[in-house]
Amino acid sequence: MSVSKKVVLLGHFGVGKSSLLRRFVENTFSENYTVTIGVHIMKKEVIVEGDRITLVIWDVEGTDDFTKYRPSYLMGASSFIYVFDASRPVTYSDIKYNLDHLNEKFPEVSVHIIGNKVDLVDSDELLEELRSKDIQHSYLSSAKTGENVELLFKNVAAQLLEDA
């Protein structure tokens, strides 16, 4: 039997949340930036070691202040994917503040932190920068090249199956 779980992509605008989703679901990528307003939802079935899970992924409009997210967008979520743009430090400068908010309001929901657009930066410099800011990221990805995108969602799925 296939289970379905809600996963929400969060982060500042322009960090590549929609691009990660399209790369994962449709295996497509566009250089053109199109703003997401409200919420755009896609789903994909993932098989992990023979078990099936349908990830229902909510790609919500970007914001720098997570306290402003509409509660209805986040209700029922099983996992959050916090995406930042590796080439724009402003998109991860407030990560601790936003994580505190998520941990307080959704203590049961796991959070995966993703540094996207790594194709635009020197990864050694980025890792040093993240270390200096004490940011514990889960993955560094690129929706453009596809680096780590499949792996990210598969691991999210695996964790959800484990918790189910």
Added chain:
Amino acid sequence: MLDKLREEYLKNTIQIVVIDNDNKVVATDNSLFTLQADSDITEFHPFFYVISSLFEDDKTEQKFYCVQMEIRGKTCFYDIRSRVDRKKKQVVLFIEDLSDHYKTVHQIKQVRNESIINFNITQELNHELNVQRGFKNKFLANVSHEIRTPLNSILGFLSVLENTDIDREQLDLINIIKDSSKNLVSIVDDLLDISKIEAGKLEIKNKRFNFKKFTESLITTYRLRTQEKRLEFVADVSDNIPSFLIGDHLRINQILVNLLENSLKFTHQGKIHFRVFTPSRNMRRIPVTFEITDTGIGIPNKHLESIFESFTQVEKRGLFGGAGLGLSIVKQLTQLMDSDLEVESVENEGSTFRFTLSMGISHDQKDSKDSRFRTKKTGKNQRNGAKKYRILLGEDIEVNQLLMMKLFADEGSYSLDIAKNGEKVVQFIENYHYDLILMDLTMPVMDGIDATARIRNHPNRKIQKIPIIALTGRTSEEERQASKEVGMNAYLTKPIDPSLLFKTIDRLIHRYKNKRTELEA
């Protein structure tokens, strides 16, 4: 009638769907899109997976704003309101089509977000550029300082060597080494200036100065320099420029020397024409235009912009030497003085460099103030027969100690003691009498600044007042300011110019002696 109109309007904008707790469609009016009764609504769109969590939520009603859905190839935006009926185990959804409204919002947010992202990217690039520039400037400043210290020894010992018993050929060789070393000093100075300008640490200091004498001295120097190269030097300084102006004469001099040296370097026949003029005579400020024209090799049109970049030389074969910093400094200095450097040039015919400064006119056009700064000449002969002055040198580097010993041995009017750090300096002055202290700023155990602070706060008033001259390889304004604030009386940079050193020593000792007499009286 109104009811009918309302019904028609709502029919096109709102769809009502009833769904059970198995996500099956119980009822629908299909106003916006078609749903089959008893079908699984999650198959229509993944948004509807949310229904199961609506039953788990405490609230009966929820509202989902701006839900984006692709319906028959068209992007639609819906606000969806849900109402849970727990008894019937059903959810009623009111789906309102607000596509037109949200499409306008989308356009506005697209423009706003794009501009913010572009701003972030520009900021990030600027930050990176500043980090790189900061690194470069710090590197240049440190390297310059490190080069300056051994250069001090080279130039100092050359001065000592040329006063020994040497023949004509040896003197010529010394002069060649001296010229090369001085050239190196000027490159180091240029490097320091570039790093200061780019770090925004170079300040323009406008002061009253004798403009007439300033231009006369420049003209005298370059008349001789051009004669040496068998070139003609024509100088035109307008009579209507007042004698005393307000400006940064040191920086103006640096600009003009750079431009004149450039003309001299690249002109092999013909003339150099130096013009200074003003179109008007105002009571308080006048624009003064400086123009240098030569009949040199000129600059190809395509290089007219790049000549102002650091480390750029049009002549790539290195025939003319230099680091390619001069014009970059000149350009940036003129900009710091709210002016700009213009250049006109024809290859193989010559170049004209021109800039105009807005300069203040001093209300006092008399020469009296200058005489106040004149110091009495106190050469070797004048000191003959007089008692020797006792000088204490605080210096940790042996080669610098040796150089100073040689310089003082040649002078003969002083006795020199050496302390190898600031702590020793303080100990020495407490045990012996000294007329003046020469203090290196960078020393181990206790540096020159700390040692000076101890001396200036010493309980013995005579010790407190001993004149102190800072000797340092560091040329930054901060260091100069720090030495002044701690109470040092003069600041000399390495390589030390012996004549300036002894002039400064004499001036301060005489001033100190007069004060001591006043104190004792």
